[in-house]
Amino acid sequence: MDYSHLSVVLDLSPAQWQECSTDQESALSLSSFLSQLLAFLNAHIALRDENTLAVFAALPGKSTMLYSSIDPPEQPPDMDSNSYPPFKLLDSAVISSIASNLDSPSDLPSALVGALTKALCYINRLSLGHSALADPRILILSVSPDLATSYIPIMNSIFSAQKLKITIDACQIFGPDTVFLQQAAHLTGGSYLHLNRRDALLQYLIMAFLPPPSIRKILAVPTQDRIDFRAACFCHKNIIDIGFVCSVCLSIFCQPVPVCSTCRTKFPIKTLKRLNASRPPAESNSARPSPASTPLSRPTSASQNGTNGSKH
Amino acid sequence: MPPKEIDHMDVDSDSDISIDLGHNNKTKGKVKVKAGEKRKQDKGKAKAKDTQAYTWEASFTRSWETVQEDEAGSLQTSVEDLLARGRRRRLLAPASAIRRTIIRHLILILDLSSAMMDRDMRPTRFDLMLQYAREFITEWFDQNPLGQIGVVGMRAGLGERVGEMSGNPQEVLKSIADRHKLEPTGEPSLQNAIEMARGSMNHLPTHSSREILVVFGSLTTCDPGNIHDTLDACVKNKIRISVVAIAAEMKICRNLCDKTGGQFGVAMNEGHFKDLLFELVPPPAQRAISRAAGAGATNPAADLMMMGFPTRLPDASPLSLCVCHSEMKSQGFLCPRCMSKVCDVPTDCDICGLMIVSSPHLARSYHHLFPVKPYDAVQDEAAVPDGSTTCHACARPFPSKIANAKEGISSIGRYRCPDCHFDFCSDCDVFVHDVVHCCPGCGK
Numbered sequence: 001m002d003y004s005h006l007s008v009v010l011d012l013s014p015a016q017w018q019e020c021s022t023d024q025e026s027a028l029s030l031s032s033f034l035s036q037l038l039a040f041l042n043a044h045i046a047l048r049d050e051n052t053l054a055v056f057a058a059l060p061g062k063s064t065m066l067y068s069s070i071d072p073p074e075q076p077p078d079m080d081s082n083s084y085p086p087f088k089l090l091d092s093a094v095i096s097s098i099a100s101n102l103d104s105p106s107d108l109p110s111a112l113v114g115a116l117t118k119a120l121c122y123i124n125r126l127s128l129g130h131s132a133l134a135d136p137r138i139l140i141l142s143v144s145p146d147l148a149t150s151y152i153p154i155m156n157s158i159f160s161a162q163k164l165k166i167t168i169d170a171c172q173i174f175g176p177d178t179v180f181l182q183q184a185a186h187l188t189g190g191s192y193l194h195l196n197r198r199d200a201l202l203q204y205l206i207m208a209f210l211p212p213p214s215i216r217k218i219l220a221v222p223t224q225d226r227i228d229f230r231a232a233c234f235c236h237k238n239i240i241d242i243g244f245v246c247s248v249c250l251s252i253f254c255q256p257v258p259v260c261s262t263c264r265t266k267f268p269i270k271t272l273k274r275l276n277a278s279r280p281p282a283e284s285n286s287a288r289p290s291p292a293s294t295p296l297s298r299p300t301s302a303s304q305n306g307t308n309g310s311k312h
Numbered sequence: 313m314p315p316k317e318i319d320h321m322d323v324d325s326d327s328d329i330s331i332d333l334g335h336n337n338k339t340k341g342k343v344k345v346k347a348g349e350k351r352k353q354d355k356g357k358a359k360a361k362d363t364q365a366y367t368w369e370a371s372f373t374r375s376w377e378t379v380q381e382d383e384a385g386s387l388q389t390s391v392e393d394l395l396a397r398g399r400r401r402r403l404l405a406p407a408s409a410i411r412r413t414i415i416r417h418l419i420l421i422l423d424l425s426s427a428m429m430d431r432d433m434r435p436t437r438f439d440l441m442l443q444y445a446r447e448f449i450t451e452w453f454d455q456n457p458l459g460q461i462g463v464v465g466m467r468a469g470l471g472e473r474v475g476e477m478s479g480n481p482q483e484v485l486k487s488i489a490d491r492h493k494l495e496p497t498g499e500p501s502l503q504n505a506i507e508m509a510r511g512s513m514n515h516l517p518t519h520s521s522r523e524i525l526v527v528f529g530s531l532t533t534c535d536p537g538n539i540h541d542t543l544d545a546c547v548k549n550k551i552r553i554s555v556v557a558i559a560a561e562m563k564i565c566r567n568l569c570d571k572t573g574g575q576f577g578v579a580m581n582e583g584h585f586k587d588l589l590f591e592l593v594p595p596p597a598q599r600a601i602s603r604a605a606g607a608g609a610t611n612p613a614a615d616l617m618m619m620g621f622p623t624r625l626p627d628a629s630p631l632s633l634c635v636c637h638s639e640m641k642s643q644g645f646l647c648p649r650c651m652s653k654v655c656d657v658p659t660d661c662d663i664c665g666l667m668i669v670s671s672p673h674l675a676r677s678y679h680h681l682f683p684v685k686p687y688d689a690v691q692d693e694a695a696v697p698d699g700s701t702t703c704h705a706c707a708r709p710f711p712s713k714i715a716n717a718k719e720g721i722s723s724i725g726r727y728r729c730p731d732c733h734f735d736f737c738s739d740c741d742v743f744v745h746d747v748v749h750c751c752p753g754c755g756k
C-alpha cells in the first residue's frame with residue numbers, strides 16, 4: 001500500500017466559532033478545536049513517513065492554503081529538543097498562518113467552495129507529478145450552514161472529486177446538518193458525521209477519519225443511509241416529489257408555469273394544459289399562488305443562459 | 313478469425329517494423345504486406361510512404377516535422393505549443409453562453425461488417441471500436457446524465473438492434489459487453505441501420521435532441537433502396553447524423569453529416585479515432601429556430617417536463633421486488649407517483665412512465681449552462697501584483713520566464729481570472745476549465 005494524501009478544509013468563520021464557543025449544551029472554543037485538530041494532523045503524518053498533508057482554510061470571503069507538506073515554510077521554526085521536528089513544523093506553520101489570515105473581521109460567509117476547489121487543484125497537481133497517488137481524500141470540518149448560492153459550485157466540485165476518485169469526508173462540528181456535505185460524502189464514498197458531543201472531537205476524528213479509505217472497508221465507519229435527494233423548487237424553495245423542469249436550463253418548478261423564470265423561455269400552451277390535467281388532484285387543492293405571479297429568480301447568474309430562442 | 317492468428321499477432325505486435333518477412337508472412341503492422349489484401353492496398357492511412365495526402369489528412373501531413381527540439385534538445389517547447397493550441401481553441405469558442413440541448417437521445421450505430429476485422433488498428437478495428445464505444449458511453453453519460461443511448465449494429469446487410477434506448481449506462485454497456493454476440497460478418501447497410509434508428513426516435517419530444525453516431529469501417533454499403541430518401545427523411549425529422557469513418561472518406565457519409573448538421577471525421581490512428589468520438593460527448597448547441605415568428609412566439613424546442621424525485625431506500629430496508637428486473641433487493645428508489653421500486657435512476661418509471669431523476673443528475677448538467685470564464689494569459693511582468701509568487705489554486709511557484717511566448721500562452725506562466733484577478737498556473741487553468749468548472753478564486 002502506498003502512502004495516503006489528506007487535504008483538510010477548515011471552516012474558520014469567526015461568527016460561527018463565536019456561537020460554537022458559547023453554545024449551551026456542548027461548547028467548543030476555537031483554541032481547543034485547533035489543539036485537537038493538530039493532534040489529529042500529527043497522527044496522520046505519524047502513521048506513515050510518506051503520508052502527505054495539506055491544510056486549507058475557508059475564511060470569510062476568501063480561502064487560503066495554510067500548510068502543505070511538499071512546500072515547507074521558508075523559515076523553519078525554532079526547534080525544541082522535546083518535540084518531534086515534523087510535528088513542530090506542522091503545528092507552527094498552521095497556527096502562524098491562521099493567525100496571519102484571521103485579522104480582518106467580516107460578515108461574509110465562509111468561502112468553502114474556494115477552499116474545496118483549491119484542495120482539488122492541489123491534489124490534481126500532486127497526481128500530475130506522481131503517477132500513483134493512492135487514496136487521496138479531503139476532510140471538510142465545517143461549522144457553517146448550507147449556503148444556497150454555492151449549490152452549483154459545490155456540486156461541480158463533488159463531481160470532479162468523483163472523477164479524480166477523491167473521497168470527501170465531512171464533519172459538521174456545529175449547527176444543523178448540511179445537505180450539501182451529506183451529498184458530497186455520499187457521492188464520493190466518504191463518511192459524514194454530525195457531532196453531538198463536541199468535546200470528544202478528537203476521538204471522532206481519529207476513529208472515523210484517520211484510516212485511509214482502503215482500510216475503511218474492513219472497519220465499521222459511520223455511513224449515511226438516509227440522504228434526501230429530492231430537489232427544492234426554484235419558485236418557492238419547497239421540497240418536492242414531482243416537479244416540472246425547464247428543458248433549456250433545468251430550473252425546477254412545483255407547478256406548471258407558462259414562462260421559465262430563469263431563462264425566460266416560454267412554454268407551449270398545449271404542454272401546460274396537458275401537465276395541469278395530469279397533476280394529481282390532491283396537490284392542486286393545496287394553496288398555490290397564481291401562475292402569473294413572477295417567481296423569485298435564481299440567485300446565480302442564471303440569466304446568461306440564452307434568452308428566448310434568439311441564440312443558436 | 314481464428315484465435316490462433318490473433319495470438320500470433322500479439323507476439324510480434326510490439327514492433328511496427330518487423331523485418332523477418334520471409335519467416336513470418338503474417339506480420340502486418342502499420343506496413344501492410346498481406347497478400348490477399350485486395351481492397352485496402354491503396355489506403356492512405358496505412359501507408360508508410362507518403363505519396364499523396366488525402367483531403368482528410370491535410371492537417372496531419374508530416375505532422376512530426378512540426379515537432380522541433382529547442383536549443384537544449386528538449387521537446388518541452390513543442391509540448392507547450394500543443395497546449396497553447398488547445399487553449400486557443402477554447403478561447404475562440406463563443407464567449408456568450410449558447411443554448412445547448414441538455415436532454416439528448418443518441419443511437420450509436422456500430423459497423424459489424426467483415427471490414428471491421430481489419431487489423432490496421434490494434435488489435436482489430438472491431439475490438440478497438442468496442443473498447444472506445446465503452447469509454448464513449450461512460451463519458452457520455454457522465455456529461456449527459458439525462459440522455460439516453462440506443463445501440464444498433466450493421467451486419468450482414470441488415471440493421472440489428474443491439475441495445476434498446478436506455479438512460480442507464482450499465483444497461484447500455486451490458487448490451488455491447490459480449491463481443492461474441494457482435495462478431496462481425498457480411499456487408500454493412502447504412503440505409504437499413506439509419507432507418508431503424510430513425511424509427512426508434514420518431515416519437516421523441518421536440519425539446520430533446522435526436523442524434524445518430526455511426527462508426528463506419530467499411531468502404532461500401534449495401535442498401536435496399538435509395539439512401540438519399542433516407543437522408544431527406546432524417547433532415548425532415550431533425551435527426552443529426554455524425555459519422556466517424558475508420559477506412560476512408562465516402563461521399564455519402566460526408567453528405568449525411570453535412571445535410572443533417574453532424575460532424576464527419578476519418579480516423580487516422582487509434583488516438584485520433586478516440587478524439588473524433590469524444591468530440592461528440594459535450595452537448596451540441598441547439599439549432600437556430602426560425603425567427604420569422606418573432607421573439608414572442610413560443611419556442612418549439614423548449615418545453616416543460618414533468619419529473620419525479622425519488623425517495624432512496626436505505627440499504628437496511630426490508631427486501632422487496634423491483635419493478636425493472638423483478639429481483640429481491642433492499643436498496644432502490646421509490647417512484648413518487650406510483651410508489652413502485654426501481655433499481656437505478658435516472659430512468660423512466662416502468663409502471664407509470666414518469667421520468668425519475670435525482671437532484672445530483674440535474675446538477676451534473678449545470679456546468680454546461682454556467683461555464684467558467686476563460687482566463688486571460690498574463691504577458692506583462694509589470695502587471696503582476698506584489699506578493700503573488702505561487703499559483704492561487706495549487707500553490708505551485710510560478711516559473712520566472714518561459715522561453716517562447718505565443719498567442720494564448722503566457723510568457724510568465726500566469727493565467728488570470730477576469731473576475732477575481734487571481735493568477736493561476738497553466739495546469740490549474742486546464743483543470744479548472746475542463747474538470748472542476750468552478751473558479752477557485754471567486755468560487756463560481
